[in-house]
Amino acid sequence: MKLKDQNTESIILESARLIFMDKGLYGARMQDIANQAGINKALLHYYFRNKERLFDEVFGGALSKYFQKMDIISDESIPILERVLTYSERFVGFLSEYPQMSIFLIKEISSNQALFHIKVQGIKKNKKYSLLSLMSQGIETGEIPTLDPVIFLINLHSLCAYPFVAAPIFNAICQNSGIQWSDEKHQKLLYSIHEFIRFKLSKHPL
Amino acid sequence: MKLKDQNTESIILESARLIFMDKGLYGARMQDIANQAGINKALLHYYFRNKERLFDEVFGGALSKYFQKMDIISDESIPILERVLTYSERFVGFLSEYPQMSIFLIKEISSNQALFHIKVQGIKKNKKYSLLSLMSQGIETGEIPTLDPVIFLINLHSLCAYPFVAAPIFNAICQNSGIQWSDEKHQKLLYSIHEFIRFKLSKHPL
DNA sequence: ACTTTTGTTAACCATTTGGTTAAACCATGA
DNA sequence: TCATGGTTTAACCAAATGGTTAACAAAAGT
Numbered sequence: 001m002k003l004k005d006q007n008t009e010s011i012i013l014e015s016a017r018l019i020f021m022d023k024g025l026y027g028a029r030m031q032d033i034a035n036q037a038g039i040n041k042a043l044l045h046y047y048f049r050n051k052e053r054l055f056d057e058v059f060g061g062a063l064s065k066y067f068q069k070m071d072i073i074s075d076e077s078i079p080i081l082e083r084v085l086t087y088s089e090r091f092v093g094f095l096s097e098y099p100q101m102s103i104f105l106i107k108e109i110s111s112n113q114a115l116f117h118i119k120v121q122g123i124k125k126n127k128k129y130s131l132l133s134l135m136s137q138g139i140e141t142g143e144i145p146t147l148d149p150v151i152f153l154i155n156l157h158s159l160c161a162y163p164f165v166a167a168p169i170f171n172a173i174c175q176n177s178g179i180q181w182s183d184e185k186h187q188k189l190l191y192s193i194h195e196f197i198r199f200k201l202s203k204h205p206l
Numbered sequence: 207m208k209l210k211d212q213n214t215e216s217i218i219l220e221s222a223r224l225i226f227m228d229k230g231l232y233g234a235r236m237q238d239i240a241n242q243a244g245i246n247k248a249l250l251h252y253y254f255r256n257k258e259r260l261f262d263e264v265f266g267g268a269l270s271k272y273f274q275k276m277d278i279i280s281d282e283s284i285p286i287l288e289r290v291l292t293y294s295e296r297f298v299g300f301l302s303e304y305p306q307m308s309i310f311l312i313k314e315i316s317s318n319q320a321l322f323h324i325k326v327q328g329i330k331k332n333k334k335y336s337l338l339s340l341m342s343q344g345i346e347t348g349e350i351p352t353l354d355p356v357i358f359l360i361n362l363h364s365l366c367a368y369p370f371v372a373a374p375i376f377n378a379i380c381q382n383s384g385i386q387w388s389d390e391k392h393q394k395l396l397y398s399i400h401e402f403i404r405f406k407l408s409k410h411p412l
Numbered sequence: 413a414c415t416t417t418t419g420t421t422a423a424c425c426a427t428t429t430g431g432t433t434a435a436a437c438c439a440t441g442a
Numbered sequence: 443t444c445a446t447g448g449t450t451t452a453a454c455c456a457a458a459t460g461g462t463t464a465a466c467a468a469a470a471g472t
Contacts, residue, residue: 008449008450026232026233027232027233027317029428029429029430030429030430030431031428031429031430039450039451040450040451040452041429041430041431041451042431042432042433042450042451042452043449043450043451045430045431045432046448046449046450049431050430050431051430051431102372103312103313103316105375106309106371106372106374106375107309107313109374109375109378110309110373110374111233113374113377113378116374116378117378117381120378120382121382124382130379130382130383132379132383133383148391148394150380150385150391151391151394151395151398152398153376153379154368154369154376154395155365155395155398155402157368157372157375157376158364158365158367158368158369158372159361159364159365161364161368161372162360162363162364162367162368162371163360163364165312165368165371165372166308166312166363166364166367166371167316168312168315168316168319168322169311169312169315169363170359170360170363171319172315172319172322172323172326173336173338173359174356175323176326176327176330176336177336177338177339179356185354185356185357188354188357189357189360189361192357192358192361196361196402199405214419214420235458235459235460236459236460236461237458237459237460245420245421246420246421246422247421247459247460247461248420248421248422248461248462248463249419249420249421251460251461251462252418252419252420253419255461256460256461257460257461
C-alpha cells in the first residue's frame with residue numbers, strides 16, 4: 001500500500017504545482033487540483049489536511065529547487081566572473097523551464113512575506129555563499145571592480161527574470177509591432193545579459 | 207445631485223483602485239471596496255453594474271495614465287538619447303508613485319490578454335511613437351548605434367520595473383543581509399539604469 | 413405641495429468553495 | 443475467510459461572496 005500511497009501523493013503534488021503556478025493560492029480551486037489529479041476532492045484533504053498545507057508543500061518545493069540549481073555560486077574552483085555568468089544562465093534556464101515561477105513567487109511572497117522568510121531561512125542555512133556575499137568577497141580581494149553589490153544583484157535579477165515575468169506585456173508589444181519572438185531573440189537576450197555582467201565585473205579603462 | 211453623484215463615483219473608483227491594486231481582480235472582495243469607500247455594497251452595483259465593469263474602469267484608467275506619462279518619447283525636439291533617459295526616469299518615477307502598478311498589470315494581463323490588447327490599441331492610436339519605432343528610426347538615421355530594439359526595450363523595462371515588481375523578494379534578501387534600502391540606493395539604481403542606456407546608445411569604441 | 417428621478421440601504425438569494433462525514437473499497441496478514 | 447487498516451468516494455455542510463430586490467431618503471422638476 002506504500003506504493004500506491006506514494007504515487008497518489010506525488011500526482012497530487014504535481015497537479016497542485018500546475019494549478020497553483022497558474023492561478024496562485026487564492027485563484028486556485030481545490031476542485032481544479034482534484035480534477036487535474038483525476039481524484040476526488042476529499043482525497044486532497046486526506047493527504048494534505050487543507051489548502052494551505054498543500055500550498056506550503058508546493059511553495060517550499062519550488063523554492064528549494066530554485067536554490068539548489070543556483071548553488072553554482074558556492075563553487076570556489078571557478079572565478080567569480082565565470083560563476084556569475086553561469087548563475088545568470090542557470091537562472092534564465094530555470095525560468096525557461098518554469099516560466100510562471102517568478103510571477104508565482106512574487107504573487108505569493110507579496111501576500112505572505114512571513115512564510116517566505118521562514119522558508120528561505122531554512123533553505124539558506126546550508127548554503128555557504130549568496131550572490132551578495134560572493135560579490136563582497138570579490139571586491140575585497142580585488143577580483144572584481146568596486147561596485148554596489150545590492151544594485152548589481154537587482155540589475156542582474158531584473159535582466160534575467162523580468163522578461164519572463166512580463167512576458168504577456170512584451171508579447172502584446174511585439175504582436176502589436178508584428179515582431180516574432182524566436183530562439184534567436186532568446187539567445188540575443190542571454191547575450192545582452194552576459195554583456196552587462198562583463199561590463200560591470202570586468203576592469204575596463206575609463 | 208450631480209455633485210454628490212460625481213463625488214461618490216470617484217470615491218468608489220479610488221477605493222476600488224486601492225483594493226484591486228493590492229489584491230487583484232479575483233483577490234479583491236466587493237465588500238472590501240465598499241468598506242474602503244464607506245458605502246453599502248449594493249451601491250457599488252448601482253454605479254458599476256458588476257465587478258468586472260468596475261475593474262475595467264480601474265484597469266483602463268491605470269493604463270491610460272501610464273501611456274500619458276510615457277509620451278515623452280514623441281517629443282521630436284529632444285535627441286533620442288535624452289528622450290530615452292527621460293523615459294526611464296519617468297518610468298521609475300511613475301512606479302515610485304504607484305509601486306503596485308506593474309505587478310497589477312502583469313497579474314491581470316496574464317489572466318486576460320484580450321482585454322489588455324483592446325485597451326492598448328485604443329490608447330496607442332493617438333500616439334505617434336513607441337519606444338520601438340523611435341529606436342528603429344534612430345538606427346536608420348545613425349543617431350544611435352545599431353542594436354536590436356526589442357532586446358533593448360526588454361532590458362530597459364526590466365531594469366526599471368523589476369525592482370518594484372520583485373520588491374518583496376529584494377526586501378527579504380536585503381533584510382536577510384542586514385542591508386537597509388534608502389534614498390541613496392534608489393538614486394544609485396536610477397544611475398545604473400542611465401549608465402546602461404548610455405552604454406547601449408552611445409557610440410563607444412570597440 | 414407633490415411627483416419624479418436619483419442615490420442609498422438592509423435584507424435576501426443563488427452559487428461557489430473549502431472542508432467534513434460516513435460509508436465503501438481493497439490489499440494484506442492472521 | 444475474515445478482520446484490519448489504509449485509501450477513496452459520494453453526499454453533505456457552513457461560510458463567503460457576487461449580485462438582486464424592495465423599500466426608503468433626498469434632490470430636482472413642476
